[in-house]
Amino acid sequence: MQMMADVMDRPIRIHGSEQTCALGAAMFAATAAGIYPKVEDAMAAIGQGFDATYRPDPSKVKIYADRFDAYARLGGFIEKETATHE
Structure with a gap:
C-alpha cells in the first residue's frame, strides 16, 4: 500500500471492514435510492472507518514519476519505430 501511495502520489486508506x-x-x-443526498453522507452513516492510512513519501514520489516518464518515452519510441517499419 505504501508503494501504491508513492506511485499515485495520493493517500491510500485501508477500510476497517472485510466486506x-x-x-x-x-x-x-442508498445514495441512488435517495436515502442519502451524497455518497459522502452515506459513508459517514454506514462506513466503519479506516484501519490505516498510507501517505506518499515525497522522496519516492519523484523516483516513481521519473521512472514513469522514462517508460512513457520508451513506449513512444517503440510505437514510432514500429509504425516506421510497417
Missing part, C-alpha cells in the same frame, strides 16, 4: 466491496455498493445504492 468493503459490498459496503461500498450499499452506500452507492
Whole structure:
C-alpha cells in the first residue's frame, strides 16, 4: 500500500471492514435510492472507518514519476519505430 501511495502520489486508506466491496455498493445504492443526498453522507452513516492510512513519501514520489516518464518515452519510441517499419 505504501508503494501504491508513492506511485499515485495520493493517500491510500485501508477500510476497517472485510466486506468493503459490498459496503461500498450499499452506500452507492442508498445514495441512488435517495436515502442519502451524497455518497459522502452515506459513508459517514454506514462506513466503519479506516484501519490505516498510507501517505506518499515525497522522496519516492519523484523516483516513481521519473521512472514513469522514462517508460512513457520508451513506449513512444517503440510505437514510432514500429509504425516506421510497417
